[in-house]
Amino acid sequence: MKDKLIYFLELTGFNWFIPLVKLGTGDSPKAQLQDLAKMVGVPLFAIVVFLLLWHMGAAKIITSLGQVPGPTQVWEQTTVLVDEHYEEREREQAFIERQEKRNAIKLEKNPDADVTIRPYTGKETFFDQILTSLATVFVGFLLASVIAIPIGIVAGLSNTLYSAINPLIQIFKPVSPLAWLPIVTMVVSALYVSDNPLFAKSFVTSAITVMLCSLWPTLINTAVGVSSIDKDLINVARVLRLNYLTTIYKVVIPASIPMIFTGLRISLGIGWMVLIAAEMLAQNPGLGKFVWDEFQNGSSESLSRIMVAVLTIGIVGFILDRITLSFQKFFSYDKNATIR
Amino acid sequence: MDKYLNIDHVSIDFPTPNGPFRALDNVNLKIDKGEFVSIIGHSGCGKSTVMNIVGGLYQATEGGVILEGREVNDPGPDRAIVFQNHSLFPWLTCYQNVELAVKSVFGGKRSKQEMKDWIEHNLSLVHMSHAMHKLPSEISGGMKQRIGIARALSMEPKVLLMDEPFGALDALTRAHLQDSLMEIQAELNNTVIMITHDVDEAVLLSDKIVMMTNGPAASIGEVMDVKLPRPRKRLELADNGDYNHYRSEVIHFLHARHARKVA
Structure with missing residues (x-):
């Protein structure tokens, strides 16, 4: 029970909680308190110092707002x-x-009367906007993964294909989302025409922009992971006469899972960063739009509200990273590898 | 032609920027069914290349390999390979590693229960029944190599190919595994080709030792039959005159007649 709990905490990244668990079961209290001081006390101290510096620094700058x-x-x-x-x-x-x-x-x-039920059309709250942002980033990230992983696998297996797409990857990888956005907006406007659209155009535009920017890390990491599989493992598959698909499914994917997940983690991080910029310009009602609207609003509270958004973006990004890290640890066959 | 395995005038060129590089030249070797053959030579002489050609992983530029009257060109489970670095799938347990092999070779031909028994039988053959549900990362190097051997044996190969199977192990573990291999060999009487650079290992295990000249364009220098009675016991052989004679023959070949020019 205790070991299972500790394993779960390790997996989910709540390492600082482990000393508390051990403390609870009376496992050498002194060592646990030392661990706790190291894992919780030190970061806590750093945060307090940061808040103090922030407080003192902020008071010195007066803006027009x-x-x-x-x-x-x-x-x-x-x-x-x-x-x-x-x-x-x-x-x-x-x-x-x-x-x-x-x-x-x-x-x-009149029992036959036509009753209309109208949806409520009040403004989105901050929490609605967080959810919209999350949905957008997930759709973009999912699209990117669905495209990048298969291409990465095939490119990793074939040197020819890899050298064919490598220049394209290198050229498109550094492109900023802000450069993509106008093009994506026009293409979406041209192609996504429907009287009763399932998704708002701003949503589609933002998601596709996220996809275009978060494609590359997964693609590159998958390709590198696949191409660096121990040659002998592939030879075992050849001796067993596994066909191409079975080889991919039974050998290539399990062997490169750690690298694929490394790529996915970077991709999701980039996607989340790109999303805010995309939402600002595409006016997708998420956190990016919140920041932009507050900036345009220009009231005396605006800067504080934007700062709340900044911290929220940071914390959500951190949580997303932790979740992918947990998946990475869970799916990796080498449980002893240190993954940070 | 009528031999079980016939490596027939095999040569291989590897492409390099300066034109083809001839690694093996005119290798000719005939092996009987149930024979244990060691190929010995200095590192880089192409002994692994010979094995890879028999295994079908490389294609010979000239000549070919004939097994039971049929030419072999591609890899297959009838020529199972034990790799130097065990090459177990690290995400599968020992049992699952053997299972993958058994299922791809006998899937559809044998019942589930038969396959399960067969996997367990092969694991017990290498004395690994106790750890069959462990992951490769949880067992020692010698144990991993035992599993590698079990996996190869489970394919019921016509020829068992071993590429320096004990080269990465310490001396004591190596001795244990050699003894295990002799036991298994006494029971199954497989046809085995083993690549090695260990003279004692070659003399102890083999019916025939194939000594290779140095590359480039390496070829077979000498073939020596080892006519020591089986079962062979390491301790008894230490003072056996014949054993020491065979040993010194190989050492003379390697270090006097075909010494490497540059160490």
């Missing part, structure tokens, strides 16, 4: 954003109730 926000103002705006979210939800609830009541009365008078 007022003083640069310090930690206290940012915390204030965080609570405001949370409150706004709940207020908006209450308003939505009230709207739905009003509508239901109205429709019920209508139906009472």
